[in-house]
Amino acid sequence: MIPSVLPTYNRAPLSFVKGEGSWLIEADGRRFLDLGAGIAVNALGHAHPALVDAITRQAQNLWHVSNLYRIPEQQALADRLVAASFADTVFFTNSGTESCELAVKMARKYWFDKGQPQKTDIITFEGSFHGRSAAGIAAAGSEKMTRGFGPLLPGFRHLPWNDPDALRAAITDTVGAILIEPVQGEGGIRPLSDQQLKDIRALCDEHDLLLILDEVQCGVGRSGRLFAHEWAGITPDIMMVAKGIGGGFPLGAVLATEDAASGMTAGTHGSTYGGNPLACAVGCAVMDVVATPDFLADVNRKAGQLRQALEGLVASHPDTFEEVRGVGLMLGLKCRAPNGDVVNAAYEAEVITVPAADNVIRLLPPLTISADEIAEAITRLDRAATSLEAA
Ligand SMILES: *Cc1c(COP(=O)(O)O)cnc(C)c1O
Numbered sequence: 001m002i003p004s005v006l007p008t009y010n011r012a013p014l015s016f017v018k019g020e021g022s023w024l025i026e027a028d029g030r031r032f033l034d035l036g037a038g039i040a041v042n043a044l045g046h047a048h049p050a051l052v053d054a055i056t057r058q059a060q061n062l063w064h065v066s067n068l069y070r071i072p073e074q075q076a077l078a079d080r081l082v083a084a085s086f087a088d089t090v091f092f093t094n095s096g097t098e099s100c101e102l103a104v105k106m107a108r109k110y111w112f113d114k115g116q117p118q119k120t121d122i123i124t125f126e127g128s129f130h131g132r133s134a135a136g137i138a139a140a141g142s143e144k145m146t147r148g149f150g151p152l153l154p155g156f157r158h159l160p161w162n163d164p165d166a167l168r169a170a171i172t173d174t175v176g177a178i179l180i181e182p183v184q185g186e187g188g189i190r191p192l193s194d195q196q197l198k199d200i201r202a203l204c205d206e207h208d209l210l211l212i213l214d215e216v217q218c219g220v221g222r223s224g225r226l227f228a229h230e231w232a233g234i235t236p237d238i239m240m241v242a243k244g245i246g247g248g249f250p251l252g253a254v255l256a257t258e259d260a261a262s263g264m265t266a267g268t269h270g271s272t273y274g275g276n277p278l279a280c281a282v283g284c285a286v287m288d289v290v291a292t293p294d295f296l297a298d299v300n301r302k303a304g305q306l307r308q309a310l311e312g313l314v315a316s317h318p319d320t321f322e323e324v325r326g327v328g329l330m331l332g333l334k335c336r337a338p339n340g341d342v343v344n345a346a347y348e349a350e351v352i353t354v355p356a357a358d359n360v361i362r363l364l365p366p367l368t369i370s371a372d373e374i375a376e377a378i379t380r381l382d383r384a385a386t387s388l389e390a391a
Contacts, residue, residue, distance in 0.1 A: 019046025097131020
């Protein structure tokens, strides 16, 4: 008999009933150190006082009105994001995959309005993840996500990851945009180097293509900069955001330059919930904390500490781990043991990690994790690896 919850997930036998900062408390009382943060969502950990305060106040005042009206909280968050980024304008969504939908529509409308309606194709990359909507799975293109769901939305060209020659060769007069994650998340924490991102930007300029960055996972402070592309000193034309921006409340956004967004006039796109007062009040509170130099400097310090400790862990467990990769607090441990076994052993040691492709486990702790908690996380991961090796 089919379970009452549609069984599209293989769930771990864990039920968390409370969160406190970097900790998740299981129904049986066990305290897990959370290095998953709901897959890079709980940027400020669980029940952060500023977020609890923001959502409580807003909940007592006004939840939802509709985008038929001006929404002061939405305006405030858009102003914050524009002031803090390359963007001139923002549309709010409720998830990463909705941000993908709009990014694709925006790119197509751009070329349509520029009198080049043939430029409908978007180049994407092997190992990428852009969500589970029709455009999202077509964009990523993997067999695992698309099989059985055809006919797929046409117009995506899937290229190997990190193959500049293939990229150059794929640019024809029907290509209008390149869509890429600066750091692949689901694909196994695979970062582009600054130079690779600069080269892709230069290629877009040379061939008159829009650069769409998917920063749903790597954005909002996770890389140690507010947005990951800042490390390379380049800017996109369109950027997808979600996950961390809501700190646990469903919120996403598409940020764009005035030029890239020029086709999106009144009536061309919409959302019932996107940018509602509740979500945007929380988003503003997240930005208040994350978008400050002191906070980001602290993220970088802790990222250095975690990375160094993980290098030590790899050195002492060469049969379990192969290497550390990633940026900021978006780190991956490439495993030699099956990554699912490592994640399960970590559960036994009461530390949460998240599996990814390429036999990687992801470490995406709350950006607020403390130095002591990082040390404790390493102790627990060490225990997990030791027990796995003894098995
Ligand atoms: C999670 C993710 C998405 C999809 O976000 P949802 O909110 O699950 O729709 C898209 N792109 C990237 C890079 C992601 O990590």
